[in-house]
Every structure is written in C-alpha cells, then in structure tokens.
Amino acid sequence: QKEVEQDPGPLSVPEGAIVSLNCTYSNSAFQYFMWYRQYSRKGPELLMYTYSSGNKEDGRFTAQVDKSSKYISLFIRDSQPSDSATYLCAMSESGGTSYGKLTFGQGTILTVHP
Amino acid sequence: DSGVTQTPKHLITATGQRVTLRCSPRSGDLSVYWYQQSLDQGLQFLIQYYNGEERAKGNILERFSAQQFPDLHSELNLSSLELGDSALYFCASSVRGNGVPTFGSGTRLTVV
Numbered sequence: 001q002k003e004v005e006q007d008p009g010p011l012s013v014p015e016g017a018i019v020s021l022n023c024t025y026s027n028s029a030f031q032y033f034m035w036y037r038q039y040s041r042k043g044p045e046l047l048m049y050t051y052s053s054g055n056k057e058d059g060r061f062t063a064q065v066d067k068s069s070k071y072i073s074l075f076i077r078d079s080q081p082s083d084s085a086t087y088l089c090a091m092s093e094s095g096g097t098s099y100g101k102l103t104f105g106q107g108t109i110l111t112v113h114p
Numbered sequence: 115d116s117g118v119t120q121t122p123k124h125l126i127t128a129t130g131q132r133v134t135l136r137c138s139p140r141s142g143d144l145s146v147y148w149y150q151q152s153l154d155q156g157l158q159f160l161i162q163y164y165n166g167e168e169r170a171k172g173n174i175l176e177r178f179s180a181q182q183f184p185d186l187h188s189e190l191n192l193s194s195l196e197l198g199d200s201a202l203y204f205c206a207s208s209v210r211g212n213g214v215p216t217f218g219s220g221t222r223l224t225v226v
Contacts, residue, residue, distance in 0.1 A: 034214060043116060043204055043217035044157070088157065101170045102147075102215065104157040 003027050006089055006105025015114050019076040023089035023105045026070065030091040030103075033065050035074045038086045038107065047087075048074065079112045086110070117141065118218035120205050126224045132193040135221045139186055139207030145169070146188040147208075147215050148180055152201040163188060195225045 006023045013019055021035075032051055036044035048063040050056045050072075056063045062075040072091075076083055089105040117140035127133055139146050148160040159172035163182035174180075177195075182188045192199060202222050206215030 032214075036217075041222075043118075043206075043219045045116070046214060046216065049214050090157075101159045101162065101172060102149075103159070106156045 001026065002106075003103050004089065004091060004105045007108055008106050010109040010111060012111045012113065013079055015079060015081060015112055017079050017112070019079050019083070019110060019112075021074040021076075021087050021089075021108050021110070023072050023091075024070055025072075025091055025103075027091070027093070027103070028067075028070070029093045031094040032092045033063070033072050034090040034092075034102070035061075035063055036088040036090060036104075037083075038088060040085075044088055081112050081114055084111045116216050116218060118205055118207050118216055120203075120218040120221050122221060123219065124222050124224075126226060127195060129195055129197060129225055131195050131225075132191065133195065133223065135190040135192070135203055135205075135223075137188045137190070137205030137207075137218060139188070139205075140216055143207035143209050143213075143216075144186065145208045145210065145213060145215075146182055146186070147206040148174075148188070148190050149204040149206065149217075150201050151204060151220070157204070160190070192223070197225050199223065200225045 035048040038044045053067045060077045064073045086107040088107045090102040119138040145164045147162045151157045160174040162170040180190045202220045204220045206217040208215045
C-alpha cells in the first residue's frame, strides 16, 4: 500500500464548477502538506502549502487538512479551462532521516471544458 | 520560469550508457532535490543535498549518483542505463533543508 493515495481520475467538469481533489495518507509523521499543479511537459508548480491541520484559502483555491482522518483536500471554485492540469498532493515529515523529502500522490488529471 | 534551470531538456541514449543531468538552483537556494517521474511510479524522491552535503536519500538506485558543487549547482549521474530508466527527471531547490521545493522543467530521458 502506498503512503499517499490519490484518485487519478480523470476528472472532467464544466467551466464554473467547484472541483474537489483529495488525498489520503498512512504516515502519521507527515506534518507539511502541499498541492502542486503540473501542466503537460512542465515541472510541478506549488499552489498551496499548509502545516498540520486546518484550512487555508488563496483566491479560488482552498486547502484543507484533517490529520485525525489522514485526509487532505483541495477545492477549486469557479473553475476555468486554464485550471486543466494534473494536480499532485505532496507531504513531508518535520525532521529525521526524511528531512526535506516530499512524498507525492499519483496525481489527478483535471479537465475543465468551456 | 521557476528559476531552477535544468539541462539538457531532452536526452536520448542507448542501454548501458551513462548520462549526466545538470541543475542550477534558484539564486539563494542552498538545497537541491532530485525526483524521477514515470507513468507507473509517479513522482519519486531520489536524493537531497544541502549546501554541498547529502541530506536525505530516497529509493535511488546504486547505478545513480549525485553531487552538489561549491557553486551549489548539482549533477545527477545515471549509469548502466536500462529501458526502465526512461522517465522525466526533475530538479528542485529550496532555501532551507526542509523548505518547500520549487521545481525545474525537467529532463526527459529516453533509453533505447
């Protein structure tokens, strides 16, 4: 079983829809949680970064972390065709031998059609 | 442009060969990470350097090695290449050893 599980989709939604992307994890040592967006043939680009449990909002994006359930989410409001990309969740521990290492989910392919 | 520069962008080589991938981190970043992305394994952490020293190691094959030089650029050396090594190799950098990494555009390696 992988440490981080993410539904690969693909997910197809109409423009303006609310998108919900999710990841579950098994390693209780994860303290830092990130969402990256990756366009085709490009490197991952950081969207959101949160520490421990709670919510964080940035424009149309909201990240939620529920450490008790080992579950994180990314919500995209008023989705746009330019949001079409692969979304990757990533997590890291706070120290020890895994210092600095990110563990990624498989990525969810999202298409927003006009 | 993320500020992390990777060269070359594409590389095609034969099985058994050795290649070197190069990465220049963002200005001011001391930590460099290498990741491998393939269709079946996803994005996998290989190794991290901080200010010239190895800081963390993932499932990096013994045929692979890396180093970070005094000017902070890094190289990933892949030897005795196999077909299964074909993948996208990303370099990322951050200011601190446990910072959030910024990724480069990657090197696409094809082994034939």
